[in-house]
Amino acid sequence: GAVVSQHPSRVxxxxxxxxxxxxxxxxxxATTMFWYRQFPKQSLMLMATSNEGSKATYEQGVEKDKxxxxxxxxxxxxxxxTSAHPEDSSFYICSARARIxxxxxxxxxxxxxxxx
Amino acid sequence: xxxxxxxxxxxxxxxxxxxxxxCDYTNSMFDYFLWYKKYPAEGPTFLIxxxxxxxxxxxxxxxxxxNKSAKHLSLHIVPSQPGDSAVYFCAASFSGNTGxxxxxxxxxxxxxx
Numbered sequence: 001g002a003v004v005s006q007h008p009s010r011v012x013x014x015x016x017x018x019x020x021x022x023x024x025x026x027x028x029x030a031t032t033m034f035w036y037r038q039f040p041k042q043s044l045m046l047m048a049t050s051n052e053g054s055k056a057t058y059e060q061g062v063e064k065d066k067x068x069x070x071x072x073x074x075x076x077x078x079x080x081x082t083s084a085h086p087e088d089s090s091f092y093i094c095s096a097r098a099r100i101x102x103x104x105x106x107x108x109x110x111x112x113x114x115x116x
Numbered sequence: 117x118x119x120x121x122x123x124x125x126x127x128x129x130x131x132x133x134x135x136x137x138x139c140d141y142t143n144s145m146f147d148y149f150l151w152y153k154k155y156p157a158e159g160p161t162f163l164i165x166x167x168x169x170x171x172x173x174x175x176x177x178x179x180x181x182x183n184k185s186a187k188h189l190s191l192h193i194v195p196s197q198p199g200d201s202a203v204y205f206c207a208a209s210f211s212g213n214t215g216x217x218x219x220x221x222x223x224x225x226x227x228x229x
Binding site for chain 2: 104
């Protein structure tokens, strides 16, 4: 079946560091990828929709200068958390939807980000 | 504003019995609904979906029922197995299978041997 790979799985870094998270669709082309954030015991909240070759669409309340998204190819989207602070600590998950066919979104395994 | 709600944070069921997970939504414009299963430290895995033009979709042990008038959907798992123990999320979409997903809070299912 479809596989989405997300890397790294866990990051621990100091406040002020910028962190890049990669999301790759391994066996299908994805024109659209989605970035979610999940706080403990809460639902997945959509942060932004990443479209290949165009600017990402951010949800209300999400700072686009804080969370930089790049979707340079049909198999890769990246999320960069710039100048991360402790309040940015969370579980970040990406998903991808196949370019062809009526397929649901497939999710990566997430990245646990901890800012000290 | 929680548009998709899973009011039961947890459910415990005996192996072999039926598990029923419930989900309510507030926006009648949602036209596609999905259920995902999530194990700890992993991303959600797609289980089953249903379009708003249907009221039932079945796939093996999993059946999703949609009651549009009540804005309610449910996932039935029968027979339940210990390996089904996980967090289950329902999600809704406005634009068929292409749009962004709005997730519920999740229900933790425990199936006891």
